[in-house]
Amino acid sequence: MDSIVKSEPFHIQAYKNIQRTLLEKEFSPGEQLTETSLAKKLGISRGPVREAIRMLLHDGLLVQKGVHVYVFDPQLKDVLDLYLCKERLEPLGARLAASNIDEPGIKELNSIISKTESALSNKSDNKEIASLNTDFHSLISKYSQNQQLIQFMNLIRAKNIYMRNVLLGDFTRKENFIDEHKNIADAIINRNPDAAETLMKEHIKNDLDTWKIIFNDQEGDEKL
Amino acid sequence: MDSIVKSEPFHIQAYKNIQRTLLEKEFSPGEQLTETSLAKKLGISRGPVREAIRMLLHDGLLVQKGVHVYVFDPQLKDVLDLYLCKERLEPLGARLAASNIDEPGIKELNSIISKTESALSNKSDNKEIASLNTDFHSLISKYSQNQQLIQFMNLIRAKNIYMRNVLLGDFTRKENFIDEHKNIADAIINRNPDAAETLMKEHIKNDLDTWKIIFNDQEGDEKL
DNA sequence: TATTTTGTAAATGTTGACAAAATACAAAAT
DNA sequence: ATTTTGTATTTTGTCAACATTTACAAAATA
Numbered sequence: 001m002d003s004i005v006k007s008e009p010f011h012i013q014a015y016k017n018i019q020r021t022l023l024e025k026e027f028s029p030g031e032q033l034t035e036t037s038l039a040k041k042l043g044i045s046r047g048p049v050r051e052a053i054r055m056l057l058h059d060g061l062l063v064q065k066g067v068h069v070y071v072f073d074p075q076l077k078d079v080l081d082l083y084l085c086k087e088r089l090e091p092l093g094a095r096l097a098a099s100n101i102d103e104p105g106i107k108e109l110n111s112i113i114s115k116t117e118s119a120l121s122n123k124s125d126n127k128e129i130a131s132l133n134t135d136f137h138s139l140i141s142k143y144s145q146n147q148q149l150i151q152f153m154n155l156i157r158a159k160n161i162y163m164r165n166v167l168l169g170d171f172t173r174k175e176n177f178i179d180e181h182k183n184i185a186d187a188i189i190n191r192n193p194d195a196a197e198t199l200m201k202e203h204i205k206n207d208l209d210t211w212k213i214i215f216n217d218q219e220g221d222e223k224l
Numbered sequence: 225m226d227s228i229v230k231s232e233p234f235h236i237q238a239y240k241n242i243q244r245t246l247l248e249k250e251f252s253p254g255e256q257l258t259e260t261s262l263a264k265k266l267g268i269s270r271g272p273v274r275e276a277i278r279m280l281l282h283d284g285l286l287v288q289k290g291v292h293v294y295v296f297d298p299q300l301k302d303v304l305d306l307y308l309c310k311e312r313l314e315p316l317g318a319r320l321a322a323s324n325i326d327e328p329g330i331k332e333l334n335s336i337i338s339k340t341e342s343a344l345s346n347k348s349d350n351k352e353i354a355s356l357n358t359d360f361h362s363l364i365s366k367y368s369q370n371q372q373l374i375q376f377m378n379l380i381r382a383k384n385i386y387m388r389n390v391l392l393g394d395f396t397r398k399e400n401f402i403d404e405h406k407n408i409a410d411a412i413i414n415r416n417p418d419a420a421e422t423l424m425k426e427h428i429k430n431d432l433d434t435w436k437i438i439f440n441d442q443e444g445d446e447k448l
Numbered sequence: 449t450a451t452t453t454t455g456t457a458a459a460t461g462t463t464g465a466c467a468a469a470a471t472a473c474a475a476a477a478t
Numbered sequence: 479a480t481t482t483t484g485t486a487t488t489t490t491g492t493c494a495a496c497a498t499t500t501a502c503a504a505a506a507t508a
Contacts, residue, residue, distance in 0.1 A: 006499090009461060011278070034489065045463045046490090047271065051278045054235070058282045060375065067470065067490060081372040084320075088312040096308075148305040148383075151284065152376060159372075233491065258459065269493045270460090291460055291500075 010048035015055050017042060022061050022071065023158065025165045029073035033062065059155055061162060074163045076215055082163070083208045086156050087201060090137070093153060094184060094200035096144035098193040105143045109185050112136050116178055126170045133172075134161065136181055140188065140200075173210045180206065234272035239279050241266060246285050246295065247382065249389045253297035257286065283379055285386060298387045300439055306387070307432045310380050311425060314361070317377060318408060318424035320368035322417040329367045333409050336360050340402055350396045357396075358385065360405055364412065364424075397434045404430065 007013070018038065021027060035046045035053065042049065053069055056062040062069050101109070116132045134157065141153035180203045187195035231237070242262065245251060259270045259277065266273065277293055280286040286293050325333070340356045358381065365377040404427045411419035 011461085036489070047274075047462060050271075051275055054275045054278050055282055058279055060372075078371070081370045084316060084370060085313065085372050085376060088316055089309065092308060092312055146305045146308060147302070148284075148309050152309060260459075271492060
């Protein structure tokens with residue numbers, strides 16, 4: 001028996017599709033996007049595409065110059081700006097999660113940790129590991145139970161992933177990061193907000209340090 | 225000599241207009257908004273209105289339930305959630321402003337402070353004082369020179385104003401707040417990031433305390 | 449009378465057409 | 479050679495018409 005499934009409205013689909021396309025770096029940073037070409041690519045009319053573009057502009061993944069819309073072209077300054085905000089908000093998320101997580105949440109958290117461990121020992125590709133990393137951070141902000149924080153962290157995470165793909169290519173930090181995740185998870189599971197917050201803050205600092213090392217290396221390369 | 229002025233596109237005008245209307249509490253919290261009625265009210269078609277609605281949904285001033293769109297109906301929990309984020313981000317803004325403000329910025333800051341003082345001594349209406357309060361906080365986040373932070377603070381500020389108007393009516397804290405502003409301004413002008421951050425954090429805490437007092441009073445009223 | 453079913457009105461979803469504006473580029477003037 | 483002007487093209491801005499969904503009331507049925 002066939003059943004009719006109601007698909008999402010086009011502007012939602014367009015938003016998700018274009019966002020994914022951006023995060024996967026299928027457009028070039030700085031590239032101009034036109035409503036017509038996006039509409040043609042998605043097989044829909046310009047109306048829903050315009051709505052999706054407005055949302056992506058709000059997210060900062062697209063930028064407007066005059067009447068035209070371009071793919072965000074991030075610079076080191078943008079990374080530093082984002083990390084200053086992230087360093088304030090994400091430890092708050094960890095603190096709240098340590099207070100608010102429930103049993104199903106703890107199970108999910110443990111599941112993500114063990115999946116990450118096996119992915120690392122199996123030497124899975126970076127994409128898989130990056131995805132589990134995202135799952136870990138998403139889960140924690142979700143269990144902060146703070147709607148406002150969740151919304152901000154979603155914005156930060158999307159930009160973070162995008163900037164990483166653009167500026168660092170497929171590089172991911174392999175060493176230590178799983179240990180830091182485990183320590184954070186332990187603090188949350190043991191309902192220790194102070195420890196969860198501190199550990200998350202250090203985790204983010206270490207993450208940014210890696211960026212700086214990589215970025216300085218690349219700067220050095222350009223001088224050759 | 226006449227000069228041709230190009231008016232903004234309708235979706236921008238609609239966004240600004242509806243946002244202002246919301247902040248001034250001309251709609252009721254929880255009220256359903258329809259594209260058709262908004263379009264008729266603004267004298268434009270539904271297309272640009274839809275784009276404006278998408279942006280306001282992203283801002284959290286409107287909420288979607290199913291296919292319909294409603295005016296955000298904030299609860300105390302929403303205030304507390306917002307203030308947790310604000311308490312993390314705005315002190316960061318003050319810290320950065322203390323590092324990055326320039327001479328014109330210092331002049332603007334002093335100007336706002338003195339305008340506020342005269343407005344208070346003139347017993348101007350709450351609207352005027354609230355507006356100067358907003359100017360003060362906007363200026364500081366602007367001189368953080370952190371684009372990401374500025375964007376977040378804009379979202380926080382809009383929601384903050386809206387929630388204040390909805391939940392507190394036209395009440396504004398009069399005592400102390402100008403002194404706290406002056407101390408923060410001094411710290412920024414003297415380029416003392418640590419002091420600026422600490423003072424801003426206390427300022428926000430005091431602000432939230434006022435909310436709690438008022439809110440408890442109102443709760444008490446309802447029990448009568 | 450209780451329960452479906454059907455019909456109708458109102459809302460959103462989507463499109464294609466046309467207008468206006470910005471842009472690119474070639475031709476003409478300096 | 480450089481600037482200016484005019485024109486063709488592209489892109490965004492806007493609208494009105496139509497389709498679909500939804501909610502709800504009215505009518506039919508058991």
